[in-house]
Amino acid sequence: VQLQASGGGLVQAGGSLRLSCGDSRRTFSNNGVGWFRQAPGKEREFVAAVNWNGGYTKYSDSVKGRFTIARDRTKNTVDLQMNSLKPEDTAVYYCASSRSSGAYSERNEYRYWGQGTQVTVSS
Secondary structure (H helix, E strand, O other), rough: OOOEOOOOOOOOOOOOEEEEEEEEOOOOOOOEEEEEEEOOOOEEEEEEEOOOOOOOEEEOOOOOOOOOEEEEOOOOOOEEEEEOOOOOOOOEEEEEOOOOOOOOOOHHHHHEEEEOOOEEEEE
């Protein structure tokens, strides 16, 4: 599995960005996918996850109601729509494919990780 995260950039507070996680080898269609983020000097933290068929999602409390994770079967991607962005959302965002079909918030449930994409929210 080779995951690619894209869509990061610089945005003002209150703005929106859409991140996309692609799988060039088309092998994560049966696995859960999660998004995590890591700010400078901090631990990598869970953001959102979706199960294998898109029927179940989970979010961290800090992004619930602002971010939406969804699978796009036609493009074989998992997208993270981020609205109402705040400066504290600034981080490198990583996508990861889980070891099974579920959606998990624990990092050790994920086997494959993408390279990360930078999101910067200015105040």
